[in-house]
Amino acid sequence: MVTQANDAAPHEFNPWLHVSSLIENAGHLLGLDQGMIKRIITPERVLEVAVPVRMDSGEVEMYTGWRIQHDTSRGPGKGGIRFHPSVNADEIAALSADMSIKCAVVNIPYGGAKGGVRVDPTLLSRGELERLTRRYAFSIAPMIGPDRDIPAPDINTDFQVMSWIMDTVSMLRGQNTPGVVTGKPLSIGGTLGHAGATSLGVTICTVALLHGLGRDIANERVVIQGYGKVGAPLVKLLSERGMKVVGIADIRGAIHVPGGIDHEVLSRHFRESGSVVGYPGSDTVPAHDLFTIPSDIAIPAALGGVITADIASSMAATIMVEAANGPTTGEGAAVLASRNVPVVPDVLANAGGVVASYFEWAQDLQGFMWEPELFTQRLEKTMHEAFNHIWQRHLDLKVNLRETAIAVGVERIAEATTLRGLFP
Numbered sequence: 001m002v003t004q005a006n007d008a009a010p011h012e013f014n015p016w017l018h019v020s021s022l023i024e025n026a027g028h029l030l031g032l033d034q035g036m037i038k039r040i041i042t043p044e045r046v047l048e049v050a051v052p053v054r055m056d057s058g059e060v061e062m063y064t065g066w067r068i069q070h071d072t073s074r075g076p077g078k079g080g081i082r083f084h085p086s087v088n089a090d091e092i093a094a095l096s097a098d099m100s101i102k103c104a105v106v107n108i109p110y111g112g113a114k115g116g117v118r119v120d121p122t123l124l125s126r127g128e129l130e131r132l133t134r135r136y137a138f139s140i141a142p143m144i145g146p147d148r149d150i151p152a153p154d155i156n157t158d159f160q161v162m163s164w165i166m167d168t169v170s171m172l173r174g175q176n177t178p179g180v181v182t183g184k185p186l187s188i189g190g191t192l193g194h195a196g197a198t199s200l201g202v203t204i205c206t207v208a209l210l211h212g213l214g215r216d217i218a219n220e221r222v223v224i225q226g227y228g229k230v231g232a233p234l235v236k237l238l239s240e241r242g243m244k245v246v247g248i249a250d251i252r253g254a255i256h257v258p259g260g261i262d263h264e265v266l267s268r269h270f271r272e273s274g275s276v277v278g279y280p281g282s283d284t285v286p287a288h289d290l291f292t293i294p295s296d297i298a299i300p301a302a303l304g305g306v307i308t309a310d311i312a313s314s315m316a317a318t319i320m321v322e323a324a325n326g327p328t329t330g331e332g333a334a335v336l337a338s339r340n341v342p343v344v345p346d347v348l349a350n351a352g353g354v355v356a357s358y359f360e361w362a363q364d365l366q367g368f369m370w371e372p373e374l375f376t377q378r379l380e381k382t383m384h385e386a387f388n389h390i391w392q393r394h395l396d397l398k399v400n401l402r403e404t405a406i407a408v409g410v411e412r413i414a415e416a417t418t419l420r421g422l423f424p
């Protein structure tokens with residue numbers, strides 16, 4: 001069950017109620033009527049599934065999974081699937097609404113959806129992970145499809161998980177169905193460029209924000225929370241553009257390297273040791289002190305809800321770019337706003353991933369693979385256009401980049417909803 005405003009636990013950060021209130025405020029800013037605002041907030045379809053898995057021991061373990069389609073007025077649902085012990089209906093609902101806004105902000109023909117299973121995948125064998133994935137895919141199969149809802153990787157899911165989902169759906173339907181998921185390996189309908197696309201989009205937004213603020217890129221010091229699918233490629237991309245990554249955190253701790261981290265050395269160190277901690281010549285800092293490291297740009301690139309009021313008030317950086325989904329709590333955002341810290345919100349900053357998914361899906365539907373240069377050129381163009389549009393609108397609307405991005409997303413969803421009317 002997705003929590004309704006009246007049932008909420010007071011004083012507890014609830015990502016779903018937070019996103020709902022952001023959409024509501026955007027609706028008021030745009031002058032939408034209350035009926036339209038309610039229609040946009042309310043998720044279209046919420047599916048909760050039981051996922052029984054036969055463990056290697058022979059015992060059967062039960063897990064719970066969800067797939068939520070938030071809005072499909074602009075196109076089929078689109079959004080990742082995450083496997084994490086903290087997954088719940090409210091988190092998935094919030095992330096599905098973020099996807100509706102994100103796809104509208106970068107103007108690609110999708111609605112928003114999200115899915116997840118409440119599980120710690122690090123405790124599963126490969127066989128158990130495959131059986132969990134296939135059973136979950138089977139349970140949400142009636143709801144997904146190339147023209148219904150297209151999952152993708154998210155936290156703790158990757159190209160292998162997508163391959164199993166694609167295979168499960170293809171077996172069920174008796175036909176090869178590559179367009180049912182994105183983030184697949186090349187050999188079964190994936191696309192070159194998908195893997196680093198989110199990080200490339202974050203980099204484009206970071207550079208564009210610095211330009212917009214009239215700041216020089218060279219020697220801007222960056223701290224990144226997370227060294228995973230998004231954080232790791234970021235170190236390389238930002239360094240190549242002249243920025244200096246001076247701090248990174250992963251689950252084991254944070255490192256501080258005032259002179260800047262060498263991405264090749266770090267990637268070798270991580271491969272050998274499994275953590276950023278211990279990078280040659282670094283100081284180790286407690287993970288929660290990452291954002292206090294002297295720096296100019298903060299990039300959360302891991303879990304949601306981490307930029308709380310406390311973290312925001314002690315943050316050293318003067319700008320923030322949200323590579324993770326939903327990293328900032330409402331109170332955290334208020335503190336950053338009061339400190340005049342410009343923030344590129346997740347729905348714009350990390351949209352490179354879903355734009356890449358759109359290009360992969362388009363190639364699957366066409367049955368025709370693009371040249372890699374075309375992919376990169378179109379990705380960069382889409383991200384630049386989206387950033388420039390939001391930047392310009394925020395100057396016109398005189399509200400911050402987050403409020404602007406959500407307003408632009410809501411405006412486009414409202415337009416599609418109005419044009420389509422109300423069935424029946």
Ligand code: GLU
Nearest residue numbers: 079080152154353354357
């Ligand atoms: N999980 C990514 C996101 O949150 C990608 C979603 C997709 O490609 O559908 O944006």
